[in-house]
Amino acid sequence: MSMKEWLELDIDSLELEEVTELEKKRVKQHVLKKREKKHIWRNIAVASVMLIGISTAAGYAYPSLASQVPFMDNVIEYFSNDETYKKFDEFSTDIGLTETSNGVTVLIDNAVYDGTNITVSYAIETDKDFGESMNSGANWFDIVGSNGSGGSSEITKISDNRYVGISTITPSFKGGDYPDKVEITWEPQTLSSLSNDVKVDGDWSFDFSLQRVNGDVRLINETVQTDDIHFTLKSVELTDVSTVIAYEQAVSDKLLDEWSEVTPAFTVTDNLGHVYLDGTGGSGFSADDGKTFEGTTSFGTIHEDATQLIIKPVEIASLMYGKGHTEIELEPIVIDLK
Structure with a gap:
């Protein structure tokens, strides 16, 4: 299938009768994000990205619009039910940049850089009805000095002419070294x-910079494997706003001859029973057609009383486009936190 056919693919027409809910979700997200942000990766030969899809406003507890003076204040409150952002307001930087063009005002409210991911909250005021959700354009956030980036966006309607959004960007830097400060530009265009x-x-058009939030990086370098997959959890970084796991894997030629793509999803829990991820992927890239893969996955902060973090990788070997898949479970990796 050509890239044009891929980007124009009708998600709802996919034949998915014999796949699990996890694969349905994964395929739909993959198609949606490839179509929605087709320039999300730059200057990387082969990239494989697993992204969280855009959701609607259902389930969020919204503060009173009367408190928003003059336009929007504390956008992150609209996403307060998501544990990923529970420390965002406390440690983020107030950006406060506003641009108006063709009757649409975009406000960048706050942002934070945890050393791996950049999270930006923003609001949109418009004189047109975009429906329950909108696409912020093919022009993704650009991180100066990076050689590519992946990420996710969520934009929801909160009133007849107002929307709130949050985007998470995971840049890739040469050598895998993340700087202490990042320069960010964003020109949505459409x-x-x-x-x-x-x-x-x-x-x-927006330009702003962020300092890295200090974190505790713990080198793990523990490998779990099958005959065809070697998965290594490289590190876990604990910051005031998030937890980031970094990993790499190698897949045999035999497995890739049978399946088009093999990428990991994760279930992450602690010894107290808290669930941080449940079959969720992350962002990463491959420079050799999927034989090796490097990536990161992030979630919120770990409960203060937890003493162990249990990370269970599940490899999704897929033919893509809903043509079939298999799930390969790997042994869990247990990390002592205390």
Whole structure:
């Protein structure tokens, strides 16, 4: 299938009768994000990205619009039910940049850089009805000095003419070394609806920088394997706002001859029973057609009373496009936290 056919693929037409809910979710997210952010990777020969899809406003507890003066204040409160962002407000930087173009105002509210991921909260005010959610354009956040980036976006409607959004960007730097400070630019260029034909081209442009939040990096370098897969958990970084696991894997030619793509998803729990990830992937890349793969996965902070973190990788070997898959479970990796 050509890239054009891939980007124009009708997700709902996929034949998925014999796949699990995890694979349905993964394929749909992969197709949606490839179409929605087709320039998300730059200057990387072969990239494989597993991204979280855009969701609607259901389930969030919204603060009163009367408190938003003059436009929007504390966007992150709209995502307060997500444990990933529970420390965002406390440790993020107030950006406060606003641009208006063609009747649409975009405000970047706050942002934080945890040493691996950059999270940005923003709001959009418009005189047009984009429906329940919108696409923030093909032009992704650009991180100066990076050779590529992956990430996810979530934009939800909160009133007739207002939307709130949050994006997480995972840049890749040469040698895998993350700087203490990142310079970020964002020029959305086009905002479009995901449910109707509304689209607005604009001249929004943002530039800002962030200092790295200090974290505790613990080198793990523990490997679990099968005959065809070697998975190594390289490190776990604990910061005030997030937990980041870094990993790499190697896959045999035999397995890749049978399956188009082999990428990991994770279930992460602690010894107290808290669930941090449940069959969730991350972002990463391969420079050799999937034979080796490096990536990161992040989630919220770990409960203060937990003494162990249990990371269980599940490899998804897939033919892609809903044509079939198999799940290969690997042994869990247990990390002592105290």
